[in-house]
Amino acid sequence: MKAKQLFRQIGIFSALLILIVTHCYATNRKPKILFVVTSHDTKGNTGEKTGYYLGEVSHPWEVLTAAGYEIDFVSAQGGNPPVDGFDLNDPVNKKFWEDKYYHSKITQSLKPTQVKPEEYKAIFYAGGHGAMWDLPFDSSIAKIASKIYEANGVIAAVCHGPAGLTNIKLRTGEYLIKGKKVNGFSNEEEELVKLRNVVPFLLEDRLKAIGGIYEKSDPWQSHVTVDGRLITGQNPQSAKAVGIAIVKALAE
Numbered sequence: 001m002k003a004k005q006l007f008r009q010i011g012i013f014s015a016l017l018i019l020i021v022t023h024c025y026a027t028n029r030k031p032k033i034l035f036v037v038t039s040h041d042t043k044g045n046t047g048e049k050t051g052y053y054l055g056e057v058s059h060p061w062e063v064l065t066a067a068g069y070e071i072d073f074v075s076a077q078g079g080n081p082p083v084d085g086f087d088l089n090d091p092v093n094k095k096f097w098e099d100k101y102y103h104s105k106i107t108q109s110l111k112p113t114q115v116k117p118e119e120y121k122a123i124f125y126a127g128g129h130g131a132m133w134d135l136p137f138d139s140s141i142a143k144i145a146s147k148i149y150e151a152n153g154v155i156a157a158v159c160h161g162p163a164g165l166t167n168i169k170l171r172t173g174e175y176l177i178k179g180k181k182v183n184g185f186s187n188e189e190e191e192l193v194k195l196r197n198v199v200p201f202l203l204e205d206r207l208k209a210i211g212g213i214y215e216k217s218d219p220w221q222s223h224v225t226v227d228g229r230l231i232t233g234q235n236p237q238s239a240k241a242v243g244i245a246i247v248k249a250l251a252e
Contacts, residue, residue: 030070033122038130039075041082044198051082053128056239058096063243076134078111084128112140117147127159132199135164142168154249158233158242178211181227183234186216
């Protein structure tokens with residue numbers, strides 16, 4: 001009889017131990033943010049290479065990891081996405097690129113099918129011209145973003161990253177950005193980089209066409225627009241400020 005009671009007590013103790021360990025693991029896990037990067041590597045028919053813009057990943061990454069968030073990466077094709085703006089003279093770029101943990105993460109980016117939207121507090125679309133060719137047409141990532149937003153999460157994007165917002169619809173069937181203040185790479189900036197006639201569409205025009213209330217500053221000036229849980233930045237110069245705005249929005 002005593003032996004049975006002992007075994008029963010050991011069983012209860014083991015169950016309690018498992019519950020304690022599980023609770024500690026869950027409570028010690030960092031809150032997560034999902035970064036979206038492009039898988040597209042060529043600027044139209046120019047033959048010029050592109051991809052995600054390194055500084056538009058590294059600068060928000062530095063702000064968000066310092067604030068205690070874990071970053072995951074997803075791209076349309078998964079795996080190692082192409083990179084543009086590869087400037088290691090930028091100390092933040094260098095810090096990110098030489099971080100073994102995060103270098104491994106971004107070079108082994110998740111496929112959309114591997115992402116569990118419920119794990120993320122926010123989703124952030126990095127820019128780079130490549131984003132104009134694949135993100136506006138990727139329904140899988142758009143659905144992930146919609147689920148995060150409708151679970152009270154934050155959606156953010158910078159530069160050409162807002163191209164990925166142009167196919168996000170909510171349960172109502174309306175575009176996410178309809179009636180909301182938004183910005184992104186301006187027509188004037190596209191003209192200055194001589195790609196106005198190369199990109200598949202002008203981002204400023206598309207954001208307006210689907211109901212966004214578009215804002216902008218002069219070229220290459222930092223400009224971040226916040227409308228509730230939607231945060232957008234105009235250009236590479238806005239990347240760090242977008243990260244700061246995400247931290248603030250998640251704290252509210």
